[in-house]
Amino acid sequence: MDAGIGRPSQACEAMEIGAAAIMANTALATAGDLPLMAAAFKAAIEAGRMAYLAKPGRVLTRGASASDPLTGFLRN
Numbered sequence: 222m223d224a225g226i227g228r229p230s231q232a233c234e235a236m237e238i239g240a241a242a243i244m245a246n247t248a249l250a251t252a253g254d255l256p257l258m259a260a261a262f263k264a265a266i267e268a269g270r271m272a273y274l275a276k277p278g279r280v281l282t283r284g285a286s287a288s289d290p291l292t293g294f295l296r297n
Contacts, residue, residue, distance in 0.1 A: 229258075229265035236269025237277070
């Protein structure tokens with residue numbers, strides 16, 4: 222996949238949805254610390270691939286809400 226990926230999180234997301242590969246030339250070439258950015262991309266790509274293979278569960282589209290009933294008093 223080559224679509225202007227500039228951050229490791231974007232590479233991870235692409236891998237999560239099934240991309241076979243990531244091309245991140247500009248992201249790496251313009252990074253302030255090339256070895257560190259390359260390591261970040263490697264970790265993100267590996268995480269995204271593992272997530273794809275694990276077949277993630279559902280993702281809620283509604284806003285976040287507290288799961289602890291004791292936080293209700295904060296709204297009162």
